[in-house]
Amino acid sequence: MAGTGRERWTSKSGFILAAVGSAVGLGNMWRFSYLAAENGGAAFVVLYLALTLIVGLPVMLAELTLGRGAGKSPLQALGHYGGSGWKPLGGLFIAAGFLILGYYSVIAGWTLRYAIEALVTGFSGDAGERFSAIASGPAAVAWHVGFMVVTVAVVARGVSGGIERLAQILMPALFAVLIGLALYASTLEGGGDGYRHYLSFDLSEVMRMDVFTEAAGQAFFSLSLGMGAMLTFASYMDRSHDLPQESGIIAAADFGVAFVAGLVVFPVIFALGMQEQVGGSTVGALFITLPTAFHHMGAAGTVVGIIFFGALVVGALTSAISLLEVVVSSGMDAFGWPRARATWIFGGAIALVGIPAALDTDLLGLMDQVAGNVLLVFGGLLLSIFVGWVMEDPIGEVAHGTSGIRWFGLWRTLLRYVVPVLLGIVLWNSLGATWTALVGYFGS
Numbered sequence: 001m002a003g004t005g006r007e008r009w010t011s012k013s014g015f016i017l018a019a020v021g022s023a024v025g026l027g028n029m030w031r032f033s034y035l036a037a038e039n040g041g042a043a044f045v046v047l048y049l050a051l052t053l054i055v056g057l058p059v060m061l062a063e064l065t066l067g068r069g070a071g072k073s074p075l076q077a078l079g080h081y082g083g084s085g086w087k088p089l090g091g092l093f094i095a096a097g098f099l100i101l102g103y104y105s106v107i108a109g110w111t112l113r114y115a116i117e118a119l120v121t122g123f124s125g126d127a128g129e130r131f132s133a134i135a136s137g138p139a140a141v142a143w144h145v146g147f148m149v150v151t152v153a154v155v156a157r158g159v160s161g162g163i164e165r166l167a168q169i170l171m172p173a174l175f176a177v178l179i180g181l182a183l184y185a186s187t188l189e190g191g192g193d194g195y196r197h198y199l200s201f202d203l204s205e206v207m208r209m210d211v212f213t214e215a216a217g218q219a220f221f222s223l224s225l226g227m228g229a230m231l232t233f234a235s236y237m238d239r240s241h242d243l244p245q246e247s248g249i250i251a252a253a254d255f256g257v258a259f260v261a262g263l264v265v266f267p268v269i270f271a272l273g274m275q276e277q278v279g280g281s282t283v284g285a286l287f288i289t290l291p292t293a294f295h296h297m298g299a300a301g302t303v304v305g306i307i308f309f310g311a312l313v314v315g316a317l318t319s320a321i322s323l324l325e326v327v328v329s330s331g332m333d334a335f336g337w338p339r340a341r342a343t344w345i346f347g348g349a350i351a352l353v354g355i356p357a358a359l360d361t362d363l364l365g366l367m368d369q370v371a372g373n374v375l376l377v378f379g380g381l382l383l384s385i386f387v388g389w390v391m392e393d394p395i396g397e398v399a400h401g402t403s404g405i406r407w408f409g410l411w412r413t414l415l416r417y418v419v420p421v422l423l424g425i426v427l428w429n430s431l432g433a434t435w436t437a438l439v440g441y442f443g444s
């Protein structure tokens with residue numbers, strides 16, 4: 001992709017597929033379900049949806065506009081429109097990529113292990129014990145490194161080809177399996193409390209600042225925003241794309257998958273009486289509840305479970321690719337390295353960053369908190385200011401490829417005033433909470 005002829009997406013759907021592949025991943029299942037469970041269910045979901053619309057969509061459009069306008073990696077795109085003073089923000093993106101992919105790959109390693117082991121032994125009865133055995137230790141390190149090797153092998157070759165085709169088949173399969181699971185979950189006795197917890201909200205909960213903060217972090221994480229991933233993908237497109245429309249498609253697909261995942265996880269948790277277990281190991285909520293459900297479903301459950309975890313591995317892979325691509329494209333730009341070298345060196349370094357997370361689930365949770373609630377929110381805040389105030393004529397750029405009036409004035413107003421203020425409030429809050437968590441972890 002380097003050099004004079006910058007690689008282009010072969011078709012519009014190529015970009016949309018890659019962007020949806022980036023957005024839909026472990027964040028929609030693993031992260032969404034554990035945060036929704038931890039933060040009062042429905043209140044979290046309402047805030048998450050509101051923030052996706054008010055903050056996520058404008059920032060998504062900002063990243064696409066900036067990436068397409070500059071046609072460069074984040075580091076250079078910021079320099080192109082803002083001068084060298086803005087390059088440190090590109091450095092922040094790279095740091096976030098290292099941190100996120102480091103632990104993301106650990107969770108993807110768990111997923112891979114569940115998928116492969118289910119092929120051999122099915123799903124065991126005590127999913128809680130099983131999760132504790134899998135989550136950390138030398139074996140977790142090995143599965144994590146294995147997943148990183150696969151990710152590196154794909155990115156080193158460039159993103160087109162096999163992975164696009166694989167995603168084209170397996171992402172719809174994932175969605176179909178999810179809907180099937182949601183239907184199955186609706187037949188469970190005692191699942192009603194789960195729906196109530198997930199869907200009926202209480203206004204006083206919605207007003208809670210901590211829930212608001214977590215929901216904002218989740219909106220960024222799930223949409224792959226705040227660290228230049230969408231920006232990087234957009235840098236490979238031409239001006240015929242209708243950016244507002246495509247942002248809408250990506251956000252709708254992303255929210256849809258997360259929402260349906262909740263329709264599976266919550267009834268299952270309540271029907272099987274697993275509230276306690278999930279409360280005890282929030283990071284493991286998905287990996288404890290679903291295998292239990294699959295086990296209860298008998299032989300059919302094993303088949304569905306294998307498809308589910310297999311498809312989730314693919315979702316994780318297409319997301320991991322986009323995380324690595326940010327770091328690699330910036331490295332190629334900054335050092336002039338060829339793609340293969342940049343990919344193996346950075347991939348190796350990221351694998352090292354993830355090892356501590358594979359040895360300690362509490363540390364993994366902490367890394368996730370720092371990344372989602374601080375780095376991505378801070379990145380999104382600065383990106384909205386950059387496109388709202390610094391970038392020359394963002395409206396002229398975004399207008400290419402669109403037809404009809406697209407509310408560009410509203411978009412710019414949101415980027416200039418609403419998004420920075422909301423994210424500033426979120427950041428102020430999450431810095432406090434994250435600091436307390438860091439002191440709690442390292443201070444003792």
Ligand code: TRP
Pocket residue numbers: 022023024025026027028100220221222223224225226227229319320322323376
């Ligand atoms: N959005 C992905 C998920 O939900 C994870 C991801 C991919 C990501 N690229 C990102 C998160 C960039 C933040 C930034 O699983």
